[in-house]
Amino acid sequence: MSKLNIDQKGIKDLFTEKNTDFLIPDYQRPYAWGEKECQTLWDDLFLFAFPDNDCDKFDSDTDEYFLGPIVTFKNEDGKKEIIDGQQRLTTLMLLLRAFYDKYGSMKNDKALKTSKLIEQCIWKTDEFDEPDKSALKIDSEVATDSDKEQFLNILKTGIVNDDWKSNYANNYRFFQQKISEFLNTYPDWFSFFPMRIMKNCILLPIEAESQDTALRIFSTLNDRGKPLSDADIFKAQFYKYYSSKGEKDSFIAKWKDLEVLCDSLFHPISGTPMDELFTRYMYYERAKQGIKTSTTEALRKFYERNSYALLKTDETFENLIDLANFWNDVQNQSVERFSDRILRRLFVLNYAPNGMWTYFVSVYYMANRDQNGALDDESFYQFLNKITAFIWAYAVTNPGVNALRTPVFAEMINIVNGQPVAFSDFLFHTQQLQNAFNNFTFSNNRTITKSMLTWWAFQDPEQELLPLESVLEIEHIYARNRQEKEHSLTDARNVESLGNKALLEKRINIRAADYRFADKVKYYLGFENSRKQKKEGTKIKELTDLAINAKDFTETDIVQRKAKMIFKFQEFMGENGLLSAD
Known part of the structure; x- marks a missing residue:
C-alpha cells in the first residue's frame, strides 16, 4: 500500500521549512492564471483577513482559510515535484514577493518582522535564517513555458520589465497595484494582511511516495482544471x-x-x-x-x-x-x-x-x-x-x-x-453472413446502420465526394409519419428496414421528414421558395436519381432495395477474399 504524508499547514509553516524545495516539473502545463483568478484570490483573502470590513473581528487563534491541497512527491534529486497546486503556489509566491517589494521601503518593527518572514518563505536560508537571494524555494522546469525565467527573475529581484507580457508579469503588477491601493486606503491595517495570509491561510500538503501515486491522488481530488495527461x-x-x-x-x-x-x-x-x-x-x-x-x-x-x-x-x-x-x-x-x-x-x-x-x-x-x-x-x-x-x-x-x-x-x-492482410482465420460463410444481415435490426441507434448507408451511397461511382464535416442523418424514404397516417405497409417493420433508409443532409432531413414521397422530391432535388431563394438539394446521388425516375417509393421498393444492398455487400466481401470456399 502506498504511503502518504498528510499534514495541514499554514503558508508560513509550509514555506519556511528547511527542506522546502518545490519544483514545477517539465511535464506540467504553463502557468495559466490571469487577472480574473488573481482578483478572486485577493478578494477572498481580504474578506477572510478583515471580516465585515473590520480589522478587529479577526481571531488569529481560530480563524483559518483553506486554500486547497498541494500534491507532491519527492524526486530522486530530493525536490518536491508539484503534481497539483502549481497555479496556487505560483500565485502565492508572486503575492508574497509583491508584499516584500512594498515592505522593503519600510523601516518600522512590524515591517521588518514581516519582511523577515516573507524572506524565509521565498528564499532558502542559512543556519542564521539569513536568505540566499539566489536560491529560491520554488523552481520551474516546464518544458513548454517560455516565460518561466520571468517568474524566477521576479521572485529573485522584484523587478518586472515593462515589455514583459507573461501571466507572471501581469499578475505581479496586479498585486503591486492592489497592495498600493490597500496601503493608501487602510494604512493602519497594512501590517496585518500579509501576516494573516501567511499564518492563517491553510494548505493541505499531500506528499506521495512516487509520481504514479501522486498522479492518482491528483486525478481523484482534482475537479477544477485539466488533470495531467x-x-x-x-x-x-x-x-x-x-x-x-x-x-x-x-x-x-x-x-x-x-x-x-x-x-x-x-x-x-x-x-x-x-x-x-x-x-x-x-x-x-x-x-x-x-x-x-x-x-x-x-x-x-x-x-x-x-x-x-x-x-x-x-x-x-x-x-x-x-x-x-x-x-x-x-x-x-x-x-x-x-x-x-x-x-x-x-x-x-x-x-x-x-x-x-x-x-x-x-x-x-x-x-x-x-x-x-x-x-x-x-x-x-x-x-x-x-x-x-x-x-x-x-x-x-x-x-x-x-x-x-x-x-x-x-x-x-x-x-x-x-x-498481406488476409483475415484467413476469420473468413465468413456465405449463407451465415446472409442470414446475419437479413435478421439484423438496423435501427438508427446502431452505428452500423449509418455505416452501411454510407458504404451503399459510395458504391455508386458517380456519387461525389462530400466534405468530412458534412452533417448527415438517416432519412426514411417512406416516411414514418406516412405509415402512421395510412398504415399502408403490410409489414409495419419495413418502415425501419435498411431498405427504407438513406443518408441525407441534416438541413434537408429536417424539412422533408414527414412528407409523402411525391412531396419529398423537390427537397431532394432542390427548389426555389416563394421569396426566390434557392434551396439546395441533396448531394446523395441515389436520392436524386429516385426523385427524377420514381413516382413513388413503396413497400416493394423497400424489400427489393434491402435485398439488393445485402447482395451487393456480399459481393463486396467476395471481391475482397473474405468469404470461405465451403
Missing part, C-alpha cells in the same frame, strides 16, 4: 532527451506545433488529442513487438517500459509528427497526397461502427510509407476496401469493438512484417 508525462521524457542534445528550444517549438495540430484533428471521448496520437502510434510499436493479445495495457504503462526507451529517440518523435501530418491530410481530404478513390474509401471509413480502423490505418501507413510519406495507391486502395468489408461484417456478426481486436491485432503484425 499521459502526453504531458511523455513530453517530459522527450524534453529531457532533447535537452541533453542541446536541442530543447527546437523540441519545444515542434511540440507546440504538434499540440495545435492534434487539437484540430482529434476529439477523443477520453484523454487529450495528444494522447490520441500516442495511442495510434502505440499500435504500430505493439505490432513491431509482435504483441497480438486482445488486452491492451494503459497508454502510460506501454511507453514507460524500459525507462521510457521509446521516448528517448529522434525516430519516435519524428514518427509522431509524420503520423499527425498523415491524419491531417486525411482530415483535409488532400488531393496532393490521395487519389479520389482513396478519399472516397476514407470518407466511408469515417462512418465506421467503431474507431478501430484509425489504429489499423495508422499501422498500415507507418509500415508502408516511403521516404516522402507516400503510399502505393493500388495497395492502399485494396487495403481500405478489405478492412471496410471486414469491419462492417464483423459489426453485424460479432458486435462490439473488443471482439474486433483479436483479428485486427493479428493483421497489424502481418502488416509490419510485410505480409
Whole structure:
C-alpha cells in the first residue's frame, strides 16, 4: 500500500521549512492564471483577513482559510515535484514577493518582522535564517513555458520589465497595484494582511511516495482544471532527451506545433488529442513487438517500459509528427497526397461502427510509407476496401469493438512484417453472413446502420465526394409519419428496414421528414421558395436519381432495395477474399 504524508499547514509553516524545495516539473502545463483568478484570490483573502470590513473581528487563534491541497512527491534529486497546486503556489509566491517589494521601503518593527518572514518563505536560508537571494524555494522546469525565467527573475529581484507580457508579469503588477491601493486606503491595517495570509491561510500538503501515486491522488481530488495527461508525462521524457542534445528550444517549438495540430484533428471521448496520437502510434510499436493479445495495457504503462526507451529517440518523435501530418491530410481530404478513390474509401471509413480502423490505418501507413510519406495507391486502395468489408461484417456478426481486436491485432503484425492482410482465420460463410444481415435490426441507434448507408451511397461511382464535416442523418424514404397516417405497409417493420433508409443532409432531413414521397422530391432535388431563394438539394446521388425516375417509393421498393444492398455487400466481401470456399 502506498504511503502518504498528510499534514495541514499554514503558508508560513509550509514555506519556511528547511527542506522546502518545490519544483514545477517539465511535464506540467504553463502557468495559466490571469487577472480574473488573481482578483478572486485577493478578494477572498481580504474578506477572510478583515471580516465585515473590520480589522478587529479577526481571531488569529481560530480563524483559518483553506486554500486547497498541494500534491507532491519527492524526486530522486530530493525536490518536491508539484503534481497539483502549481497555479496556487505560483500565485502565492508572486503575492508574497509583491508584499516584500512594498515592505522593503519600510523601516518600522512590524515591517521588518514581516519582511523577515516573507524572506524565509521565498528564499532558502542559512543556519542564521539569513536568505540566499539566489536560491529560491520554488523552481520551474516546464518544458513548454517560455516565460518561466520571468517568474524566477521576479521572485529573485522584484523587478518586472515593462515589455514583459507573461501571466507572471501581469499578475505581479496586479498585486503591486492592489497592495498600493490597500496601503493608501487602510494604512493602519497594512501590517496585518500579509501576516494573516501567511499564518492563517491553510494548505493541505499531500506528499506521495512516487509520481504514479501522486498522479492518482491528483486525478481523484482534482475537479477544477485539466488533470495531467499521459502526453504531458511523455513530453517530459522527450524534453529531457532533447535537452541533453542541446536541442530543447527546437523540441519545444515542434511540440507546440504538434499540440495545435492534434487539437484540430482529434476529439477523443477520453484523454487529450495528444494522447490520441500516442495511442495510434502505440499500435504500430505493439505490432513491431509482435504483441497480438486482445488486452491492451494503459497508454502510460506501454511507453514507460524500459525507462521510457521509446521516448528517448529522434525516430519516435519524428514518427509522431509524420503520423499527425498523415491524419491531417486525411482530415483535409488532400488531393496532393490521395487519389479520389482513396478519399472516397476514407470518407466511408469515417462512418465506421467503431474507431478501430484509425489504429489499423495508422499501422498500415507507418509500415508502408516511403521516404516522402507516400503510399502505393493500388495497395492502399485494396487495403481500405478489405478492412471496410471486414469491419462492417464483423459489426453485424460479432458486435462490439473488443471482439474486433483479436483479428485486427493479428493483421497489424502481418502488416509490419510485410505480409498481406488476409483475415484467413476469420473468413465468413456465405449463407451465415446472409442470414446475419437479413435478421439484423438496423435501427438508427446502431452505428452500423449509418455505416452501411454510407458504404451503399459510395458504391455508386458517380456519387461525389462530400466534405468530412458534412452533417448527415438517416432519412426514411417512406416516411414514418406516412405509415402512421395510412398504415399502408403490410409489414409495419419495413418502415425501419435498411431498405427504407438513406443518408441525407441534416438541413434537408429536417424539412422533408414527414412528407409523402411525391412531396419529398423537390427537397431532394432542390427548389426555389416563394421569396426566390434557392434551396439546395441533396448531394446523395441515389436520392436524386429516385426523385427524377420514381413516382413513388413503396413497400416493394423497400424489400427489393434491402435485398439488393445485402447482395451487393456480399459481393463486396467476395471481391475482397473474405468469404470461405465451403
